[in-house]
Amino acid sequence: MKISLSSKLGLAAALIALPQMGLAQDAAATPDFNEIGPYIMTTLLFCMAGFLVFFMAAGFAMLEGGLVRSKNVTMQMTKNIALYSIAAIMYWVMGFNLMYPGEFNGYVGSFFVPTVLDPVGVAAADAALDYASIGSDFFFQLVFVAATASIVSGALAERIKLWPFLAFVVVLTGVMYPISGSWQWGGGWLSEAGFSDFAGSTVVHSVGGWAALAGAIVLGPRLGKYGKDGKVHPMLGSNLALATLGTFILWLGWFGFNGGSQLAMGTVGDVSDVSRIFANTNMAAAAGSVTALILTQLLYKKPDLTMVLNGALAGLVAITAEPLAPSLFGALWIGAVGGVIVVLAVPLLDKLKIDDVVGAIPVHLFAGIWGTIAVVFYNSEASLTTQLMGIAAYGVFTFVGSLGVWFILKAVVGIRVDPEAEMMGLDKAELGMEAYPEFSQG
Amino acid sequence: MKLIIATIKPFKLDEVREALTTIGVRGMTVTEAKGFGAQSGHTEIYRGAEYAVNYVPKIKLEIAVASSLADQVCDTIIQTARTGKIGDGKIFVLDIAHAARVRTGETGEDAL
Numbered sequence: 001m002k003i004s005l006s007s008k009l010g011l012a013a014a015l016i017a018l019p020q021m022g023l024a025q026d027a028a029a030t031p032d033f034n035e036i037g038p039y040i041m042t043t044l045l046f047c048m049a050g051f052l053v054f055f056m057a058a059g060f061a062m063l064e065g066g067l068v069r070s071k072n073v074t075m076q077m078t079k080n081i082a083l084y085s086i087a088a089i090m091y092w093v094m095g096f097n098l099m100y101p102g103e104f105n106g107y108v109g110s111f112f113v114p115t116v117l118d119p120v121g122v123a124a125a126d127a128a129l130d131y132a133s134i135g136s137d138f139f140f141q142l143v144f145v146a147a148t149a150s151i152v153s154g155a156l157a158e159r160i161k162l163w164p165f166l167a168f169v170v171v172l173t174g175v176m177y178p179i180s181g182s183w184q185w186g187g188g189w190l191s192e193a194g195f196s197d198f199a200g201s202t203v204v205h206s207v208g209g210w211a212a213l214a215g216a217i218v219l220g221p222r223l224g225k226y227g228k229d230g231k232v233h234p235m236l237g238s239n240l241a242l243a244t245l246g247t248f249i250l251w252l253g254w255f256g257f258n259g260g261s262q263l264a265m266g267t268v269g270d271v272s273d274v275s276r277i278f279a280n281t282n283m284a285a286a287a288g289s290v291t292a293l294i295l296t297q298l299l300y301k302k303p304d305l306t307m308v309l310n311g312a313l314a315g316l317v318a319i320t321a322e323p324l325a326p327s328l329f330g331a332l333w334i335g336a337v338g339g340v341i342v343v344l345a346v347p348l349l350d351k352l353k354i355d356d357v358v359g360a361i362p363v364h365l366f367a368g369i370w371g372t373i374a375v376v377f378y379n380s381e382a383s384l385t386t387q388l389m390g391i392a393a394y395g396v397f398t399f400v401g402s403l404g405v406w407f408i409l410k411a412v413v414g415i416r417v418d419p420e421a422e423m424m425g426l427d428k429a430e431l432g433m434e435a436y437p438e439f440s441q442g
Numbered sequence: 443m444k445l446i447i448a449t450i451k452p453f454k455l456d457e458v459r460e461a462l463t464t465i466g467v468r469g470m471t472v473t474e475a476k477g478f479g480a481q482s483g484h485t486e487i488y489r490g491a492e493y494a495v496n497y498v499p500k501i502k503l504e505i506a507v508a509s510s511l512a513d514q515v516c517d518t519i520i521q522t523a524r525t526g527k528i529g530d531g532k533i534f535v536l537d538i539a540h541a542a543r544v545r546t547g548e549t550g551e552d553a554l
Binding site: 302307359 | 489
């Protein structure tokens with residue numbers, strides 16, 4: 001995403017800057033389409049792309065619901081709808097204006113400035129004609145922060161308590177994500193330094209991955225996942241059809257995620273770029289999934305569907321930092337490397353006894369880092385040093401910040417259910433409601 | 443009266459049922475079961491980690507017949523359920539001390 005400073009700045013400045021707007025125009029005259037067209041088209045882009053990214057919440061829910069055991073499905077669904085809703089409220093309360101503060105010191109904007117929409121039936125003269133409506137911009141940005149929180153819920157599934165998890169979501173979506181997001185997309189110090197992250201391999205996905213990694217370390221693995229001899233005991237997902245549906249929904253949503261991040265649809269170039277992004281995004285996902293299919297066949301003698309699903313998502317995360325500049329072949333190999341990363345990183349995390357139920361850390365953190373580095377191959381304005389600096393800055397801030405929040409929650413209220421509840425399943429123990437009450441337990 | 447308990451490979455169920463009804467078996471109880479024997483288990487890989495599948499799915503048949511029919515039932519199951527590979531199953535034959543039909547109260551072979 002590019003910087004959306006102007007939507008918050010005085011409109012007068014924008015009018016002067018854009019010659020086609022007709023400075024001498026009579027206030028009473030109806031503006032012609034050349035003046036309001038880009039505003040309408042870009043607002044439309046934000047709405048459409050926002051709907052698609054919103055639907056990714058369903059994708060995350062289905063993916064996680066399919067990869068957890070059936071005794072934890074109701075809890076996972078509860079976390080997913082709650083985290084999305086909390087993110088939506090927190091982003092209004094403070095997140096949006098903290099992330100897009102306009103003029104600020106480049107590091108932290110103002111807290112507790114709730115979002116205010118355009119007035120009802122806003123006149124063209126009062127609208128941000130060089131950009132889009134506040135409502136569409138707010139909504140489009142809001143669905144991104146919800147995606148970040150979804151990443152965390154998958155990694156920590158099957159053992160974390162509901163309310164401490166939601167407390168973390170409040171801090172992540174209201175404070176941490178908006179602050180670090182402002183460094184890049186809010187026009188802060190990293191964007192000044194030339195860091196490049198088009199739709200958020202780092203700003204969104206790695207941030208979710210770092211928060212998930214910190215949580216997985218503090219929380220510890222599921223009971224019985226790692227034997228005393230270091231042996232890994234897999235815990236099979238309850239429904240791979242749902243996991244596949246979730247992956248396809250995420251894939252669809254990603255067209256909005258990356259395409260909408262063009263942040264403009266008022267010119268031939270912009271519309272063409274949006275479609276270019278769609279094609280590249282699709283290619284990267286396809287390459288990631290085929291790579292994981294072939295690699296698991298070679299390594300394990302049988303293809304592993306769950307890895308193929310992760311591979312598609314890793315391809316998507318990898319292309320997210322620069323979905324516009326690469327050729328289709330570029331998108332193919334960037335996505336393919338994402339697929340390799342996932343297949344190799346999932347067993348690696350198990351070796352380290354970091355229990356990530358759905359593969360969120362390999363997909364969103366590792367492939368996100370890769371995608372952010374890969375920007376330098378096709379975007380001549382990006383430098384490797386700056387990309388690494390950005391990756392490190394987001395890593396340190398989010399990982400250390402998350403560790404702090406997780407440790408505080410652990411000390412104050414406890415974040416993990418007791419062993420008996422974990423064995424029984426969170427659905428019965430914490431909610432008293434099973435996802436599949438008419439079937440025997442898996 | 444004999445009770446014949448047989449475990450067979452699940453895909454052989456329909457074939458066995460057809461063959462048994464042809465020789466005059468009028469009822470049986472079928473249960474989806476799992477267990478291990480000579481076939482033991484095998485290993486699978488999930489997300490890069492190997493795990494043992496210790497129990498193999500089987501179908502358990504329970505068939506109550508007149509003693510005169512028992513040998514024929516055993517032979518029929520052996521012929522139809524056999525693939526020649528490990529895991530084809532086992533058959534146990536037990537004596538039945540008493541049998542009754544719930545609807546009519548009939549007892550003995552009349553109840554079968």
